[in-house]
Amino acid sequence: MGNTYTKLEQEFLEYYKQIESYAEAIKLIAWDLRTKIPKKGVKRRSETLSLFSQKVHELTTSDQMKTYIDQLRDSSNPVIRRSVELVEKEYNQSKKIPVEEYKEYVELTSQAESVWTEAREKSDFELFRPYLEKIVAFNIRFAEYWGYKEDRYDALLDNFEPGVTVKTLDQVFPKLRDDLSKLIQKVNDSSDKPNPEPILTYFPKENQEQFALKVLENMGYDFEAGRLDETVHPFAINVNHDDVRVTTRYDENDFRMAVFGTVHEGGHALYEQGLDKDLYDTPVCSAISMGIHESQSLFWENFVGRNETFWDQYYNLFLEYAPDSFKDIPKAEFYRAINEVKPSFIRIEADEMTYPLHIMIRYELEKDLINEKIEVKDLPKLWNDKMEDYLGIRPENDADGVLQDIHWSGGDFGYFPSYALGYMYGAQIRSALDQSVNIDQSIRNDDLSPIKKWLNENIHQKGSMKEPLDLLKEVTGEGLNPDHLVNYLEDKYQKIYNW
Amino acid sequence: MGNTYTKLEQEFLEYYKQIESYAEAIKLIAWDLRTKIPKKGVKRRSETLSLFSQKVHELTTSDQMKTYIDQLRDSSNPVIRRSVELVEKEYNQSKKIPVEEYKEYVELTSQAESVWTEAREKSDFELFRPYLEKIVAFNIRFAEYWGYKEDRYDALLDNFEPGVTVKTLDQVFPKLRDDLSKLIQKVNDSSDKPNPEPILTYFPKENQEQFALKVLENMGYDFEAGRLDETVHPFAINVNHDDVRVTTRYDENDFRMAVFGTVHEGGHALYEQGLDKDLYDTPVCSAISMGIHESQSLFWENFVGRNETFWDQYYNLFLEYAPDSFKDIPKAEFYRAINEVKPSFIRIEADEMTYPLHIMIRYELEKDLINEKIEVKDLPKLWNDKMEDYLGIRPENDADGVLQDIHWSGGDFGYFPSYALGYMYGAQIRSALDQSVNIDQSIRNDDLSPIKKWLNENIHQKGSMKEPLDLLKEVTGEGLNPDHLVNYLEDKYQKIYNW
Structure with missing residues (x-):
C-alpha cells in the first residue's frame, strides 16, 4: 500500500486529520459520559459535544472538502482513491439533506431518547409513538434524498453495511x-x-x-x-x-x-x-x-x-x-x-x-x-x-x-x-x-x-x-x-x- | 449583578462560550492524560490537544473578538465591562508576541519539559541549562513586549497575580x-x-x-x-x-x-x-x-x-x-x-x-x-x-x-x-x-x-x-x-x- 503522498494528498490528509481530532474529543467525551462523569457535569458537556459535532459536519461538507474530492478522485494512490470515495459518500449524504431539516431531526432524536427511556420504564408505547412516527417519516424522506435502486430501505442499510441490500x-x-x-x-x-x-x-x-x-x-x-x-x-x-x-x-x-x-x-x-x-x-x-x-x-x-x-x-x-x-x-x-x-x-x-x-x-x-x-x-x-x-x-x-x-x-x-x-x-x-x-x-x-x-x-x-x-x-x-x-x-x- | 444582556452582549457571550467549550475539552483531555490514558494513546492525543489550543488562541485573538471588545468596553453591565477587561488583556498579551516567536517558544517549552525530566533523573543541571537559558531569554523579551512600570519581572508576575508587583x-x-x-x-x-x-x-x-x-x-x-x-x-x-x-x-x-x-x-x-x-x-x-x-x-x-x-x-x-x-x-x-x-x-x-x-x-x-x-x-x-x-x-x-x-x-x-x-x-x-x-x-x-x-x-x-x-x-x-x-x-x- 502506498505510503508516499503528493503535496496535495498530504494537504488533504492534514485537513482530514482535523476531523479525526474532533472525533477523538467526541469519543473521549462519550467514554467519560458513560463511565466517569458526575451527573451535574452532563449538561454543559453536552453543549461542547454538540459544538464539536457541528465542527465535524462543517469540515465534512465544506467547499474545501469538495475541492479535495474533485482533485484527488483519480489519484494514482489506492489509499487516497478509496479515502476520497469514503469522504465523498459522507459529503453527499450530508449535502443531500436540507440543513434545517437535519437540525430538526437532531433535536427530535435527542428528545426522543429520553422519551423512550421514560416509555420503557413505564412500559407505555403510546408515550413514544408520536416521536417514533416522526422519526420514521424523517427516515423515509432521507432515504428518498439519498436514493436507492430497488428498495427504499436499501438507502438506510447502506449507512451501516455498504453494498448490502x-x-x-x-x-x-x-x-x-x-x-x-x-x-x-x-x-x-x-x-x-x-x-x-x-x-x-x-x-x-x-x-x-x-x-x-x-x-x-x-x-x-x-x-x-x-x-x-x-x-x-x-x-x-x-x-x-x-x-x-x-x-x-x-x-x-x-x-x-x-x-x-x-x-x-x-x-x-x-x-x-x-x-x-x-x-x-x-x-x-x-x-x-x-x-x-x-x-x-x-x-x-x-x-x-x-x-x-x-x-x-x-x-x-x-x-x-x-x-x-x-x-x-x-x-x-x-x-x-x-x-x-x-x-x-x-x-x-x-x-x-x-x-x-x-x-x-x-x-x-x-x-x-x-x-x-x-x-x-x-x-x-x-x-x-x-x-x-x-x-x-x-x-x-x-x-x-x-x-x-x-x-x-x-x-x-x-x-x-x-x-x-x-x-x-x-x-x-x-x-x-x-x-x-x-x-x-x-x-x-x-x-x-x-x-x-x-x-x-x-x-x-x-x-x-x-x-x-x-x-x-x-x-x-x-x-x-x-x-x-x-x-x-x-x-x-x-x-x-x-x- | 446584572444578568440581562443586550443582543450584542449575548452574541459576545455566545462567542466566548466556544472558547469555554474548547477549554472544557482541553481540561478533560488533561485530566485523562494524568489519570486514565493508556500510554500509547498519548502521542495522538497530544496532537488533538495542540489543535484545540490553537483554536482557543484563534478565537481569543480574532478580529471578531477585537470588535466585541471595542463595542462593549463601555457596557452599562458591570459583568460585561469586567469580562471585556479580562478578554482584552488576553487579546493584548497574545497579540504583542510575534506569531513565529510564540510558536518557537511553544516548541521549546514542550521539548524542555522532557529534557528537564531527564536532567532531574540524572541530577544533571548542565543537560537542562541550554534550554533554560533560551526560556529565560524568551521571557525577558515577552516582558518587554508586554511592558511594565517599574520592574521587568512585574510583567510576568501579572500573568499569575494581577496587580501584584x-x-x-x-x-x-x-x-x-x-x-x-x-x-x-x-x-x-x-x-x-x-x-x-x-x-x-x-x-x-x-x-x-x-x-x-x-x-x-x-x-x-x-x-x-x-x-x-x-x-x-x-x-x-x-x-x-x-x-x-x-x-x-x-x-x-x-x-x-x-x-x-x-x-x-x-x-x-x-x-x-x-x-x-x-x-x-x-x-x-x-x-x-x-x-x-x-x-x-x-x-x-x-x-x-x-x-x-x-x-x-x-x-x-x-x-x-x-x-x-x-x-x-x-x-x-x-x-x-x-x-x-x-x-x-x-x-x-x-x-x-x-x-x-x-x-x-x-x-x-x-x-x-x-x-x-x-x-x-x-x-x-x-x-x-x-x-x-x-x-x-x-x-x-x-x-x-x-x-x-x-x-x-x-x-x-x-x-x-x-x-x-x-x-x-x-x-x-x-x-x-x-x-x-x-x-x-x-x-x-x-x-x-x-x-x-x-x-x-x-x-x-x-x-x-x-x-x-x-x-x-x-x-x-x-x-x-x-x-x-x-x-x-x-x-x-x-x-x-x-x-
Missing part, C-alpha cells in the same frame, strides 16, 4: 429462519437439557473482573493501548487508534454478563487495535462496517469464549477466581450450562441460537415501516405476533417487547441487520480461519495468538479499503452463506442437547 | 523571612520535639481513600459535581463548573500525602464549585488568581486539616480506617507528629513553617534572572547558597536543589510567588472568617458548612469581578499583611514545641 438479506434470512427453527425444535424436544441453576450464584465483582482481565490479556488485547472500565451499557471505543477502551457491567449473581461481555467487547477492540499503523489518520483507517465489526466481537465471544475446548483449557483458571461452590460443578455440566438455549424476550440476553431470530423480527418491521406497508401504531401487536411466531413466546408488555431497544429512538433504521450479518460473517470467517489455524489446537496450546494474528492480517489491517461483501469473498472465497452458522450451531448443540 | 512582594517578604527564621530557630532549639515515627507505618491505600472521601464530604465537596481519582502529581480541575474533579496520590507508608493532599485539592475544588451560577460561561466566572486559589487550598489543608480541634473531632473516625497500631498513639502525640517542622530540600514536602522560605528563594532567583543580574549557569550554586542561608541545609545534588520543580521548564516565571501570597492571603482570610464564624466551634459542632458558606459568599461567588488585592481588602479590611500568618504559626507552634 434487501435483496441480499432476503436471499438468506428466510432459510436461516427455517434452519434455526428446526434446531430450536430439537432443543425444545430434548430430554437432556443443561441446568444453569448452579452457575447462577454470588460471584464477587472484583473476582469477575480479574478473570475477565486474564482472558482479555490472553486474547492479545494490548493494555498499553487500552483499559477496562465499568458502565451500564457496555461498549468498546477507539478514542484514538492507540487508545481503544473496553467497558463491561457486572451482575454479581450471573458472572456470564461480565465475562462474555468483556470477551465480546474485547473482540471489537482487537479489530480497532489491529488497524494498519501506516493508514493512521486516513479515512480508510476504520472498521469496514458494523457487520464486520460484530463478526469480530461474536467470533471471540461465541467461537472462542463459549467453546468447549476453551473451557477444557480455562476452567481451572476460572475456578481460582470463582466462589468455592463452583468446584462442585463438573466441567462438562458447566460448559452445558453456559450454553443453555431458551427463547426469551430480550435480545441482548438471548442465547446464540435464538439471537438471529430477534434480529429478523426487527428487520422485517423496519423494512415494512420504511416502505409504508405498516404503521407505527400497529408495532406493538406486530412485534408480539412475530415473537410468538418465531420464538413461541409472547411478551406481556411493551418493555419486554417493542420498547426494549434504544436504536429507533436515535433514528438508527438499518442498523439491526448488521448484528445478524456479523454473526453469519463470523461463522464464515471461522470456517476459513480454522483451515489455516486450528482453533481448538491453538486453545489447547494455551496460545490464542495465531487466531488473533490471522484476524489481524486478513481482516483488521485492511481497514476500509474494501466493502464488506468484497472482503468476505476475499477472505472466505464465497459470498454471504448462512450454512456456516447453521452447521456450527448444529454441530455444537447436538452434543450439548444430546439429540 | 515586585514592590508589593519586597514590602512583605524580607520581614516574613526574618519572622519565620526566628520561629524556626525556636523550633530547632526546642527540647520537646514531636516524633513522627509512629505515624509512618503501613496504611492500606483503600482505607486512606475512604477516610479522605469522608473528609471531602464533610467539607461540603459536591460529589454529584466531581469525583476523586488517583494520579502521580495531584491536582484539582474544573472540567466544567459542574464537574470539578480532584486527584490524589497514596504513599502506603505515609498517609499524610493522601489525606492532606486530598484536603488541599478539595479546597481548590470548593472554590470552583462555589462560583456563581449566574456567571457561568462568562469570562468573569473563573478563579481570580493563582494566589487566591492557593489561599483556598491552604486554608483547608492547614487551618482546618492540621488544626488541633479538627483532630479532637476526627481522631476517632480516623482510627476506624487506620491500622491498629495507631490506637496506641495518644491523640496529642498524633497531632504534634503531623505538624513536625523540619527544614528539608523539597518544596512540595515542606512543612507549613519552612514552606514560604522555599518560595522566597525561587522568587529572588527568578527576579534576578529576568533582570539579568544573575546568569542561568550560576543557578545551582546560588540556589544551594540560599538554601543554606535560609534553611540551614545545603542540597548535595541538583535533583534535590535547582532541578526539583517543573515550572521553569514550562516557562512559568512569575508563578512561584503565588504560593507564598496564597498562604498569606489564606491567613488573613482566616482571621476575617474567624470573626464571623468561629472555626474551632464549627469543627466541634461537627459542621464545617458555616466555614464553606462564608468562603462561598465572600470569595468564591465573586469570580474574577475584582483583582486579588482589591478582593483581599474588601474581605479582610486591609492590604497584604504577613503578620496574620506569622501570628498563626507562632500561636500554633509554641504549643507544639513548648517554647
Whole structure:
C-alpha cells in the first residue's frame, strides 16, 4: 500500500486529520459520559459535544472538502482513491439533506431518547409513538434524498453495511429462519437439557473482573493501548487508534454478563487495535462496517469464549477466581450450562441460537415501516405476533417487547441487520480461519495468538479499503452463506442437547 | 449583578462560550492524560490537544473578538465591562508576541519539559541549562513586549497575580523571612520535639481513600459535581463548573500525602464549585488568581486539616480506617507528629513553617534572572547558597536543589510567588472568617458548612469581578499583611514545641 503522498494528498490528509481530532474529543467525551462523569457535569458537556459535532459536519461538507474530492478522485494512490470515495459518500449524504431539516431531526432524536427511556420504564408505547412516527417519516424522506435502486430501505442499510441490500438479506434470512427453527425444535424436544441453576450464584465483582482481565490479556488485547472500565451499557471505543477502551457491567449473581461481555467487547477492540499503523489518520483507517465489526466481537465471544475446548483449557483458571461452590460443578455440566438455549424476550440476553431470530423480527418491521406497508401504531401487536411466531413466546408488555431497544429512538433504521450479518460473517470467517489455524489446537496450546494474528492480517489491517461483501469473498472465497452458522450451531448443540 | 444582556452582549457571550467549550475539552483531555490514558494513546492525543489550543488562541485573538471588545468596553453591565477587561488583556498579551516567536517558544517549552525530566533523573543541571537559558531569554523579551512600570519581572508576575508587583512582594517578604527564621530557630532549639515515627507505618491505600472521601464530604465537596481519582502529581480541575474533579496520590507508608493532599485539592475544588451560577460561561466566572486559589487550598489543608480541634473531632473516625497500631498513639502525640517542622530540600514536602522560605528563594532567583543580574549557569550554586542561608541545609545534588520543580521548564516565571501570597492571603482570610464564624466551634459542632458558606459568599461567588488585592481588602479590611500568618504559626507552634 502506498505510503508516499503528493503535496496535495498530504494537504488533504492534514485537513482530514482535523476531523479525526474532533472525533477523538467526541469519543473521549462519550467514554467519560458513560463511565466517569458526575451527573451535574452532563449538561454543559453536552453543549461542547454538540459544538464539536457541528465542527465535524462543517469540515465534512465544506467547499474545501469538495475541492479535495474533485482533485484527488483519480489519484494514482489506492489509499487516497478509496479515502476520497469514503469522504465523498459522507459529503453527499450530508449535502443531500436540507440543513434545517437535519437540525430538526437532531433535536427530535435527542428528545426522543429520553422519551423512550421514560416509555420503557413505564412500559407505555403510546408515550413514544408520536416521536417514533416522526422519526420514521424523517427516515423515509432521507432515504428518498439519498436514493436507492430497488428498495427504499436499501438507502438506510447502506449507512451501516455498504453494498448490502434487501435483496441480499432476503436471499438468506428466510432459510436461516427455517434452519434455526428446526434446531430450536430439537432443543425444545430434548430430554437432556443443561441446568444453569448452579452457575447462577454470588460471584464477587472484583473476582469477575480479574478473570475477565486474564482472558482479555490472553486474547492479545494490548493494555498499553487500552483499559477496562465499568458502565451500564457496555461498549468498546477507539478514542484514538492507540487508545481503544473496553467497558463491561457486572451482575454479581450471573458472572456470564461480565465475562462474555468483556470477551465480546474485547473482540471489537482487537479489530480497532489491529488497524494498519501506516493508514493512521486516513479515512480508510476504520472498521469496514458494523457487520464486520460484530463478526469480530461474536467470533471471540461465541467461537472462542463459549467453546468447549476453551473451557477444557480455562476452567481451572476460572475456578481460582470463582466462589468455592463452583468446584462442585463438573466441567462438562458447566460448559452445558453456559450454553443453555431458551427463547426469551430480550435480545441482548438471548442465547446464540435464538439471537438471529430477534434480529429478523426487527428487520422485517423496519423494512415494512420504511416502505409504508405498516404503521407505527400497529408495532406493538406486530412485534408480539412475530415473537410468538418465531420464538413461541409472547411478551406481556411493551418493555419486554417493542420498547426494549434504544436504536429507533436515535433514528438508527438499518442498523439491526448488521448484528445478524456479523454473526453469519463470523461463522464464515471461522470456517476459513480454522483451515489455516486450528482453533481448538491453538486453545489447547494455551496460545490464542495465531487466531488473533490471522484476524489481524486478513481482516483488521485492511481497514476500509474494501466493502464488506468484497472482503468476505476475499477472505472466505464465497459470498454471504448462512450454512456456516447453521452447521456450527448444529454441530455444537447436538452434543450439548444430546439429540 | 446584572444578568440581562443586550443582543450584542449575548452574541459576545455566545462567542466566548466556544472558547469555554474548547477549554472544557482541553481540561478533560488533561485530566485523562494524568489519570486514565493508556500510554500509547498519548502521542495522538497530544496532537488533538495542540489543535484545540490553537483554536482557543484563534478565537481569543480574532478580529471578531477585537470588535466585541471595542463595542462593549463601555457596557452599562458591570459583568460585561469586567469580562471585556479580562478578554482584552488576553487579546493584548497574545497579540504583542510575534506569531513565529510564540510558536518557537511553544516548541521549546514542550521539548524542555522532557529534557528537564531527564536532567532531574540524572541530577544533571548542565543537560537542562541550554534550554533554560533560551526560556529565560524568551521571557525577558515577552516582558518587554508586554511592558511594565517599574520592574521587568512585574510583567510576568501579572500573568499569575494581577496587580501584584515586585514592590508589593519586597514590602512583605524580607520581614516574613526574618519572622519565620526566628520561629524556626525556636523550633530547632526546642527540647520537646514531636516524633513522627509512629505515624509512618503501613496504611492500606483503600482505607486512606475512604477516610479522605469522608473528609471531602464533610467539607461540603459536591460529589454529584466531581469525583476523586488517583494520579502521580495531584491536582484539582474544573472540567466544567459542574464537574470539578480532584486527584490524589497514596504513599502506603505515609498517609499524610493522601489525606492532606486530598484536603488541599478539595479546597481548590470548593472554590470552583462555589462560583456563581449566574456567571457561568462568562469570562468573569473563573478563579481570580493563582494566589487566591492557593489561599483556598491552604486554608483547608492547614487551618482546618492540621488544626488541633479538627483532630479532637476526627481522631476517632480516623482510627476506624487506620491500622491498629495507631490506637496506641495518644491523640496529642498524633497531632504534634503531623505538624513536625523540619527544614528539608523539597518544596512540595515542606512543612507549613519552612514552606514560604522555599518560595522566597525561587522568587529572588527568578527576579534576578529576568533582570539579568544573575546568569542561568550560576543557578545551582546560588540556589544551594540560599538554601543554606535560609534553611540551614545545603542540597548535595541538583535533583534535590535547582532541578526539583517543573515550572521553569514550562516557562512559568512569575508563578512561584503565588504560593507564598496564597498562604498569606489564606491567613488573613482566616482571621476575617474567624470573626464571623468561629472555626474551632464549627469543627466541634461537627459542621464545617458555616466555614464553606462564608468562603462561598465572600470569595468564591465573586469570580474574577475584582483583582486579588482589591478582593483581599474588601474581605479582610486591609492590604497584604504577613503578620496574620506569622501570628498563626507562632500561636500554633509554641504549643507544639513548648517554647
